[in-house]
Amino acid sequence: xxxxxxxxxxxxxxxxxxxxxxxxxxxxxxxxxxxxxxxxxxxxxxxxxxxxxxxxxxxxxxxxxxxxxxxxxxxxxxxxxxxxxxxxxxxxxxxxxxxxxxxxxxxxxxxxxxxxxxxxxxxxxxxxxxxx
Amino acid sequence: xxxxxxxxxxxxxxxxxxxxxxxxxxxxxxxxxxxxxxxxxxxxxxxxxxxxxxxxxxxxxxxxxxxxxxxxxxxxxxxxxxxxxxxxxxxxxxxxxxxxxxxxxxxxxxxxxxxxxxxxxxxxxxxxxxxx
DNA sequence: TTATAATGATACTATTTTAGTATCTTTTTG
DNA sequence: CAAAAAGATACTAAAATAGTATCATTATAA
Numbered sequence: 393x394x395x396x397x398x399x400x401x402x403x404x405x406x407x408x409x410x411x412x413x414x415x416x417x418x419x420x421x422x423x424x425x426x427x428x429x430x431x432x433x434x435x436x437x438x439x440x441x442x443x444x445x446x447x448x449x450x451x452x453x454x455x456x457x458x459x460x461x462x463x464x465x466x467x468x469x470x471x472x473x474x475x476x477x478x479x480x481x482x483x484x485x486x487x488x489x490x491x492x493x494x495x496x497x498x499x500x501x502x503x504x505x506x507x508x509x510x511x512x513x514x515x516x517x518x519x520x521x522x523x524x
Numbered sequence: 525x526x527x528x529x530x531x532x533x534x535x536x537x538x539x540x541x542x543x544x545x546x547x548x549x550x551x552x553x554x555x556x557x558x559x560x561x562x563x564x565x566x567x568x569x570x571x572x573x574x575x576x577x578x579x580x581x582x583x584x585x586x587x588x589x590x591x592x593x594x595x596x597x598x599x600x601x602x603x604x605x606x607x608x609x610x611x612x613x614x615x616x617x618x619x620x621x622x623x624x625x626x627x628x629x630x631x632x633x634x635x636x637x638x639x640x641x642x643x644x645x646x647x648x649x650x651x652x653x654x655x656x
Numbered sequence: 657t658t659a660t661a662a663t664g665a666t667a668c669t670a671t672t673t674t675a676g677t678a679t680c681t682t683t684t685t686g
Numbered sequence: 687c688a689a690a691a692a693g694a695t696a697c698t699a700a701a702a703t704a705g706t707a708t709c710a711t712t713a714t715a716a
Contacts, residue, residue, distance in 0.1 A: 395525065395613035395635060398675065419691065432677050439693065452684020455691040481527035502649055503527060506642050513638050530704065551662070564706050571664065584713025587662040 395510075399475045402429050403437050407446070407471070408523050411463045419456035437475075444474045463520035469511065471519075479514075481507045527642075531607045534561050535569050539578070539603070540655050543595045551588035569607075576606045595652035601643065603651075611646075613639045 405427050410418045420438065424431045438457055441447040448460040459466070473479065481503055537559050542550045552570065556563045570589055573579040580592040591598070605611065613635055 393525070393527065393608055393611065393613065395638070421691090430676060433675070435692080436676085442692085449692060450684085451682070451690095451692045453688095453690045454685065455683085457692090476525055479525065481525065502645050506527070506645050509641050510638050513634050517634055553662090562705060565704070567663080568705085574663085581663060582713085583661095583663045583711070585661045586714065587712085589663090 396472070397476055399433075399437055400472050402427075402434060403441060403471050403475060404468070404519070404522060405429070406434060406438060407441070407459070407463075407466065407519055410447070410457055411459055411519060411523060414459075417450055417454070417456040417458055422456075440474055441471075444470070446470065446474075463523065464518045466519040467515055468517040468519075468522070469514045472514065479507065479511055481510075528604070529608055531565075531569055532604050534559075534566060535573060535603050535607060536600070536651070536654060537561070538566060538570060539573070539591070539595075539598065539651055542579070542589055543591055543651060543655060546591075549582050549586070549588040549590055554588075572606055573603075576602070578602065578606075595655065596650050598651040599647055600649040600651075600654070601646045604646065611639065611643055613642070 406423055406429070409423055409426060420431065420435055423429070423434060427434070438447060438449075442449045442457070445460055446466055447457045449455070449457050469479065538555055538561070541555055541558060552563060552567055555561070555566060559566070570579060570581075574581045574589070577592055578598055579589045581587070581589050601611065
């Protein structure tokens with residue numbers, strides 16, 4: 393099982409690149425060259441980050457992207473959620489009929505614990521920590 | 525993201541059913557009726573559990589399945605691994621070129637922590653705990 | 657000793673999710 | 687106005703997941 397999908401991976405890498413260009417506007421072309429991420433896919437990812445308010449975009453010649461938030465305020469969970477949806481590890485292990493043990497089932501509480509732990513761990517990681 | 529996939533879910537349900545039939549041999553037919561799992565899919569799942577040594581099978585008329593191990597010694601991790609492969613949350617978040625920070629990257633250690641926690645939590649859950 | 661009811665082995669198909677592409681529109685700057 | 691950027695959006699490809707089909711083998715019991 394994967395905790396991090398491809399687009400989250402790309403997103404973090406792209407954000408990292410932009411963060412290092414602090415102050416400057418970074419164009420997709422520069423990123424494609426440096427990061428070896430397929431251009432149209434990268435564009436899609438950046439557009440999503442822009443809509444989420446993580447990136448600020450500038451159209452037209454000389455345009456590109458900038459962080460809309462300082463790197464130390466961009467949380468990994470936010471990026472993951474943007475691309476992978478909410479961090480829910482299981483909706484309902486046993487569906488409908490079979491498992492009416494929700495309250496007493498120890499598995500459910502285990503999984504809830506895990507989910508909380510994961511969220512807590514990831515929430516403490518910001519973009520700036522990942523850059524080094 | 526899903527921690528538990530469909531076949532793991534089915535597997536646990538089927539094992540639970542078999543466990544409750546303690547002593548008796550349980551046929552696929554009985555399980556299909558009770559569990560509402562598609563028959564050929566359930567058969568495939570049971571065959572895998574048999575190969576893994578979790579179930580013992582009996583061919584021929586009156587045949588079926590029995591637990592090969594007591595329910596309190598069947599660990600959820602074993603079932604998950606049988607169907608979902610080893611519990612590795614990420615191979616390498618940033619691939620090849622970009623991230624040579626493996627040793628110092630805080631994200632890597634975070635994810636390793638999470639993985640260890642998840643494994644530990646799940647390893648403590650046995651089939652008999654899930655049954656109630 | 658043969659019909660039947662079970663699993664074993666295995667190959668196939670369908671669906672869903674993930675990954676990636678293409679293209680046309682809009683905006684900005686020189 | 688031309689060129690270079692992003693915005694919007696719809697499409698295709700690949701991989702993972704879910705499910706099906708079928709024939710071979712084995713055991714029981716009439």
